[in-house]
Amino acid sequence: MTEPVLSVRDLRVEFATRRGVLKAIDGVSFDIARGEILGVVGESGAGKSVTGAAVIGLIDPPGRIAGGEIRLGGERIDNLPPEKMRRIRGRRIGMIFQDPLTSLNPLYRIGRQIIETVQTHTDLSAKAARTRAIDLLAEVGIPAPERRIDGYPHEFSGGMRQRVVIALALAAEPELIIADEPTTALDVSVQAQIITLLKRLGRDHGTAVMLVTHDMGVIAEAADRVAVMYSGRVAEIGPVRAVVGDPLHPYAKGLMGAIPTLTQDTGRLAQIPGAMPRLTAIPPGCAFNPRCPKVFVRCRVERPDPIPVGEHRVACHLYDRAEVAA
């Protein structure tokens, strides 16, 4: 097996506050292979964005990576000095955020922003960098790029702006792109275009993509594998067909049942009682236990580790061999 582009092992991120240390991420592990799109889903506060920020080294104090390892192409990057991390960021890891307008400088023409990025990471001449910028804009599907390159961000629509941001992320041909809710601010018809674009990147360039979103529909369509997060932990991870079509973890089951779909009539939506615990009050044992319909004694005291079940990995005591036998 070839080495994954990104390998995260037992990642822990903590935020020191006056009221004690909050564990935003508590023992998260996953890999992303070349050309693969890993979807990371979860509800607000599950830790999906913090995971993305940790990978790219953007956890600001009082937050800190408290443990675990992040490897990019086999090389450890979680303990690099800021100066070295800065060279990786943008060069080897590209980033796409939710709101394209905040990722672009409103006072500079988009051409200047892309050329600057290209020149920071490569030794192309100004002229070659401009040609490269036009190529990038064409690649992400901006019509008439040689003209649009001299436009300002406000002259672009939301969908076009997000394409510009993707072009920026691609500028240095990174191995990994972290896309944090890239389609959330967009309308559905535009959203579909961006999903298609992300999928093509993986196919054509072998770029690995970590797609963070709360929208299961986007994950179902775009991702190859999916990790369902809950309270800073991965509840279930596996191929998208398996996890969406046949979820095993009670939380993942509840989540899939709670989503109205277009394809079938649903009477009542399945509902999970309560809400995700706050970081200040994560229950002992399995974090999902107060809301779980299948909770038993062990869930309240012992924290489940992910165990392989078929194609899935599930962090749930129900699937422990000892429990299944009993």
Add this chain to the structure above:
Amino acid sequence: MSGPTPYVEVEGLRRLFDVSKPWLNRMIERKPKQWLKAVDGVGFTIQRGETFALVGESGSGKSTVARMVVGLLPPSAGDVRITGVSMTDPAQGAARRQLRRRIQMVFQDPYASMNPRWRVGKIVAEPIRAFDLIQGEAAIAARVGELLTLVGLHPDDRVKYPHEFSGGQRQRVAIARALASEAEFLVGDEPTSALDVSVQAQILNLMRDLQDRLGLTYLFISHNLAVVRHMATRIGVMYLGRVVEIGGGRELFTRPKHPYTRMLLDAVPDIGLTGRQRTPVSGEIPNPIDPPPGCSFNPRCPFANDRCRAEVPALIEGVACHAYQERRLT
């Protein structure tokens, strides 16, 4: 017209917004006034006890319609009649005041729609006091407790402030407040869009339960097609200020007629459709200040011809499309 009189009748509704530059600029640059047609010629009816939904992408005018229906925004033309009472006719002012408390709105962001310094009990009691429905503090308190129980909260939650609740619970408070004035018609403008999916399911279930128990009528505004399909008995699809298709929920989703509805249904990512190959969607919504002539969907429509580029299609049998009327759709 056949059948019972509709609860809500919306007719030829139109709303223009002035988006002109300031007067001095216009004089210097010799530019005329500019108008944005947010809503243009929208009409539909809602039967008592029914859920009617308006879907559309941003800028399609769905929220503007909702605000005109509840009377938060006066229409530029057209009329809204609720139980036969016109929302615009000055002569019917007295009847309208009687009607007001029957109509309530639930907004997208439950936090922004509540006074953060008021306790929840006071927030929910406000409509009761404003309309002078119940006399005596003890009776009001009892009614507030009853309303909180109705939406799945505890009567003791009345002493809490909005920030002490999660998003979903806050939306429950907003619904309790809407029901406090004995409302029978609720207009929800993206009521679950700010919520997480598991919480969204709770609120959607609650809204359906309340409808069954209290016989409420809903106008549901959303951009989320799956949510709309789940909630609505009838659906209107909006594009650039016009209703392009209107029909029963199931039929609209299984046999969409208008090319825009088809495109929209094809574009929506859905968990039931893992790994499908989609037909690529082209283009984006045009600028509403300067919409294309004829059918506003024509620049993106695969079936557009010269007539579509010149003549605005009327809504006939629930579809506003020349290609459909001429049986050119495949």
